[in-house]
Amino acid sequence: MRISVLFGGASEERDVSIASAAQVIVALRARGHDVLAVDTAFGALSAADEQRVLTASVAVAPPSGTELDALPTTKASSLQLPAAIGDSELVFLALHGGSGEDGRIQALLDLAGLRYTGSGPLGSGLAMDKGVAKTLLRAAGVDTPDWLLAPQTSDAVAQALGFPVVVKPTAQGSTVGLSVVRAPDELQGAVDLASQYGPVLIERFVRGRELTVGVLDGRPLAVGEIMLPPDSAFSYEEKYQPDVVQEQFPADVSTAVGETARAAAVRAHQALHLSGYSRSDFRLDDDGRLWIIETNSLPGLTATSLLPQSAAAVGIDYEELCDHICRLALTV
Numbered sequence: 001m002r003i004s005v006l007f008g009g010a011s012e013e014r015d016v017s018i019a020s021a022a023q024v025i026v027a028l029r030a031r032g033h034d035v036l037a038v039d040t041a042f043g044a045l046s047a048a049d050e051q052r053v054l055t056a057s058v059a060v061a062p063p064s065g066t067e068l069d070a071l072p073t074t075k076a077s078s079l080q081l082p083a084a085i086g087d088s089e090l091v092f093l094a095l096h097g098g099s100g101e102d103g104r105i106q107a108l109l110d111l112a113g114l115r116y117t118g119s120g121p122l123g124s125g126l127a128m129d130k131g132v133a134k135t136l137l138r139a140a141g142v143d144t145p146d147w148l149l150a151p152q153t154s155d156a157v158a159q160a161l162g163f164p165v166v167v168k169p170t171a172q173g174s175t176v177g178l179s180v181v182r183a184p185d186e187l188q189g190a191v192d193l194a195s196q197y198g199p200v201l202i203e204r205f206v207r208g209r210e211l212t213v214g215v216l217d218g219r220p221l222a223v224g225e226i227m228l229p230p231d232s233a234f235s236y237e238e239k240y241q242p243d244v245v246q247e248q249f250p251a252d253v254s255t256a257v258g259e260t261a262r263a264a265a266v267r268a269h270q271a272l273h274l275s276g277y278s279r280s281d282f283r284l285d286d287d288g289r290l291w292i293i294e295t296n297s298l299p300g301l302t303a304t305s306l307l308p309q310s311a312a313a314v315g316i317d318y319e320e321l322c323d324h325i326c327r328l329a330l331t332v
Helices: 014-030 047-053 065-069 104-112 121-128 130-139 154-160 184-197 236-240 255-271 306-312 318-329
Strands: 002-007 034-039 090-093 147-149 165-169 179-181 200-204 208-216 219-227 246-248 277-285 290-296
Touching: 002 014, 014 034, 014 318, 034 047, 090 104, 090 318, 104 121, 121 130, 121 290, 130 147, 130 255, 130 290, 147 154, 154 184, 165 184, 179 184, 184 200, 208 255, 208 306, 208 318, 219 255, 219 306, 255 277, 255 290, 277 306, 306 318
Parallel strands: 002 034, 002 090
Antiparallel strands: 147 200, 165 179, 165 200, 208 219, 208 277, 219 246, 277 290
8 A cells, every 4th residue: 555654743742753653654664565754844755864854762852942943844834735645545644743633634634535544633623622622521421630721810720629730731742831730839830831832721630540541443452551650740751761661551450440441441532533543541549530631633653652552462563553553544
């Protein structure tokens, strides 16, 4: 199959997208596909460009606004599809964040009549907006921590949610701009940080274990655990720097908790109108109650990312997963 792997973008998750694409491309070629690497900023890559671009590691911090604005295609420019993907039988979306995950790229691909992996414009947009997603998840009977949208006074937050709270942009991934706020006098600084990336959500912090579940073709994969201190959040650095945190698949949880998490991940996938694959992240609190934090419509796809680990734990290896994601896109 002729597949264009579309990656890069001009969001703060550009480096993460490049890391995903680098391994997806190798996996798809190993399965016999004719694969073209296409950076949304620079277009189709030559073999030499692939060696230069696709071998970089994810930095400790996301790219700065200055770095992103220096790209040929910036956040301020019109959104266009690279011409190189025009004769593809399938576009594999290895994009994360921004226009690559919020439904805009998906809408353009629909208009162009091109098949692509992952969810469509509606599901992508719903999952990307954390406030909208939480409203839909709660309506579907999935427990999610209480929240408010900024601006809010510290007194209002204390009364509605209590402290600590998590402050984060409503439409960012990879914990970009996220802070755990433990005292009222820290709130405004955290809101100011998060607001650099758009509207801000303030959420009750749930102390407990961090769990994750992948969904593939409407079916849950294995429950995994990110081994973090119960009072911390999974930071950008911890997600993408090797050997910073330990991840365990399958997670050491009771059968009841595992079944609840798997069922909730599928319910979230359905409630947000997602297709193909997704990954939902949870907190298991000290009382044994499970809370969904968010659902990702285009989760990270390196071989050691959480979704591939969730798949591997049920016997689906990385190459098979990438190939299966492609096959699913052709059946929609």
